[in-house]
Amino acid sequence: MALELFLEGDPIADTKAPRDVPIGERWSERKFRGKLVNPANRRKLTIIVVGTGLAGGAAAATLAEAGYHVKSFWFQDSPRRAHSIAAQGGINAAKNYRNDGDSVHRLFYDTVKGGDFRSREDNVHRLAEISTQIIDQCVAQGVPFAREYGGLLDNRSFGGAQVSRTFYARGQTGQQLLIGAYQAFERQVAAGSIETHSRTEMLDLVVVDGKARGIVVRDLVTGEVTTHLADAVVLGTGGYSNVYYLSTNAKGSNTTAIWRAHKRGALFANPCYTQIHPTCIPVSGDYQSKLTLMSESLRNDGRVWVPKERGDSRPAHEIPEDERDYYLERKYPAFGNLVPRDIASRQAKNVCDEGYGVGPGGLGVYLDFTDAIQRLGRKAVEAKYGNLFDMYARITGEDPYESGMRIYPAVHYTMGGLWVDYDLQSTIPGLFVIGEANFSDHGANRLGASALMQGLSDGYFVLPNTITDYLSAGPFEKVPADHPAIVEAEAGVHAQVEKFLSINGTRTVASFHRELGKLVWDYCGMERTAESLRKALDRIPEIRKEFWTDVKVAGTATDFNQNLEHAARVADFIDLAELMCIDALHREESCGGHFRAESQTPEGEALRDDENFAYVAAWGWTPEGEPPILHKEALEYEYVHLAQRSYK
């Protein structure tokens, strides 16, 4: 192992989960042991919540309902536009409405296994327990989940699950869940309990006496930089897939909030765990600005295939049945088209690498609905997936009923994020991290329909119950406006803005982002090798240097300047990319979304090394040029026994 890349620090551990009671009792036990805040005192406590996605929106609404004073920040114009809105497929819950053998324990088990034994059992079990409450909550808010003729909720099986536990709202589950949270949020805005700051970006964290006490933000409309103080800070700022430039994330999704908190001392866990989604619309040209996901639910009725002949350029419907290779069904008879995402993605990449790919550049495989249309009728297929088919047709100009879809994997979700304990508190006291922004529940891979569950679980049910233990010691001493920590943080933000505007180089921010993205995709994407990661680690510092000397940022510091916003985000992506590669390089095993080509079974499956790597890698920041510090949190499996994942 290359020592100059990083240093190893002290191990860390979660001390909050009450391990002395059985796993099923730990969550209620934790709630019981945690200290509470008297209702009369809650008004006096201010909580900053950054982000209005499922996690942030639900948390802000719930904390405000409980009586705290909440200040909410987000960068879009409306809280309803957080990227959670884009989730299509569904949300898991162990309701067992289908009587098909589901239970909290099974969801727990599937999620731990799905995460390839790199998640924390306590957190996952709590998630499974809370899953059922989420559905109740959302239905009460008016979320229009799909229903059956009898008026009861419909379920489907999703992304590798053998039970039907996924609740959905056509292909727009994220939208409907987010609108539910948004409505609850707006109700609290009307009640005066949430103070809102739209189009406002968090650019630094204010840490006073070791505690998170506020944030420095830039008003994206006026360019004004201000500091907001509070008793606790909550980050629900989403994932960082956009480090790859092309991903299924919204254009504005970024790592800035968590990265800057990381620079203030919060450990960053498992940055290299990224999830590749198997069913995206393939890239069509260089100008492409983002990738569009086709819901994974399509795999329930669609069959994945490539031509048996390399480079077969006939249109899909002209290729006869016996000249098609349904490679997932062939290789994984039990799970077929429903194997987990990492497997489906890697297999697609493999067949394309071998030259069987279809469409422009040979980067695509077919997802075919002929069987489903024959079996269920076009009407039923339309009812189920109509909007997805329309979307596909609009983007590609092709008719998917006729020719099926072409799909290819794309970066979709980041399992890594700020390290948090069972209370969702980071290594900076008073800084809580929820939703995709933290690392906590999915391990090395995430099952389909689990992120929505985690976001809402964190936001509605976990954080509002655990944050009280910290807040019970408050209200904390007032921080004077001229406190050195504030002055320094604000000065840093100003300095960065001025720096960007003064470089006046020759390349656009977007060109750097594209270059970085391609580099990370090629060398730290679906498949990684020590060699590719080394290459990336050689190149990233050069990109960083070029960026800081040759970027050209238009406009001024004092108006609505989207180019300047983007520049700050790309600066952080460059730094993050480096840490991702270091993390990927140090983890000399394959697990879940992290596939090291050197570590695979004879059949080409991910091969874990439990002896050496059954830990969370939590990274401490060091100034540029110094190696980051690795803190290990050992993972123990009391309830789900370590086993090789098999989906054969």
Added chain:
Amino acid sequence: MATVTTQQAGQSAGANPGPRRQPKTGRFSSSVFKKATMAVTGIIFVLYLIAHMVGNLKAFAGAETFNNYSEFLRELGEPILPRLTVLTIIRVVLLVAIATHIWAAVSLWRQAKRARPIGYVTKKRVQQSYASRTMRWGGIILFLFIVWHILDLTLGAVNPAGRDSLPYGRLVEGFQNPVVVIWYAVALIVLGFHIRHGVWSATQSLGHSNKRRERALNVFATAFAVVLIGGYLLIPFSVLFGIID
């Protein structure tokens, strides 16, 4: 802990500015309520217009029937009620209705003006009908027409037959002039459009339209407007071409 920002204590940057105007929740200020009153008064007009058209068609039965009918209107309710009572009631209802209708129209028009202080350089229509676009100016033409029409046929003030003539005489004398006929025809066509959109719109405003009915309603509105306006147009043209004299 207070909500301090270092620059401006208490006042935070980027916070939503809050409602620019306090919402008024009184029923008369609700745009939807205004629309509903337009619908109700509009329906009153339509009912009146149906009756009026049927009455007008009596012109084909000759001068006597028509004049008797006019007198009948004035005597309606006698001897229980004094002469002109029913007609007066009808007039009052119509006056109140038109006043309300205009109040609501003007109020909504002003609201719409505020709602688009800066116009588009290029604006295309995707689906709106000619009828829906001409409601406001059409309404003004209609109003002017009604005033003129009353001066013409009820009071005879602007009628060649003069103030002391009988209704039938005024009708025949007036419509012998092609200019008058053209003016009536224009006003009636404007009315046709107003009703075409009005019938659909009133159903919608009163909350009785839905996806299933939408098409049928629109077909009905058009058919109704054509029949009504056709009925009205018969008289002036019949006079002009000497069918009625």
Added chain:
Amino acid sequence: MQLTLRVWRQPSPAVKGKMANYHLTDVSPDMSFLEMLDVLNEQLILSGEDPVAFDHDCREGICGSCGLMINGIAHGPEQTTTCQLHMRSFSDGDTIDIEPWRSGGFPVVKDLVVDRSAFDRIISAGGFISAPTGTAPEAHATPVPKVDADAAFDAATCIGCGACVAACPNGSAMLFTAAKVTHLGLLPQGQPERDSRVVRMVAQQDAEDFGGCTNIGECSAVCPKGISMETISRLNHDLLGALRAGAVPTS
């Protein structure tokens, strides 16, 4: 493809705006409309000019951020969002006019970006079901007939883009408000607040400098989610019912 763009440029709300002309070459028909603007912006940045500001985020037609008046039609010639519009809908040599949404309720922030926070305030006025976290009954306690659930869903698909306002000759936000009133009003959970919700939301909408609806139907015709005119009828019905029932809120 070669294109001439005429774009509304307005540095800030205080400054008067005007249309500016740009020429673009090498536009691919497979580009989305926003990718075409990206190309324009990169060229502007490199030539030292201010790039055109426009709102966008998801670029897959769901977040409702994007929204441009394209050749006089909200979201352009296809009934979809601006980000889902592709250049194959245009022809080589076209001149394309691009303007921001125009409404008193949507003040311009910069160039093509407008402030749509009025929509949030309309929701804030009553577009919710009061169900504080933790108070919910078991989800299957109240079955919802599939027809109602489906109709509620149709209305709930509104993405809050504001095209309805932009297209309406009256600058009315009726379709947006009606979509929410319909979504919540069709569900059993939405019944207790049904009357006050509609009264408050309509009042807020009127207070935000939106126009009143005169059933013109432009809104529904450009709505990327195809929210139907029926929702407006339903809102009217609910509002009149609420007024009859005396639901005039005290706030």
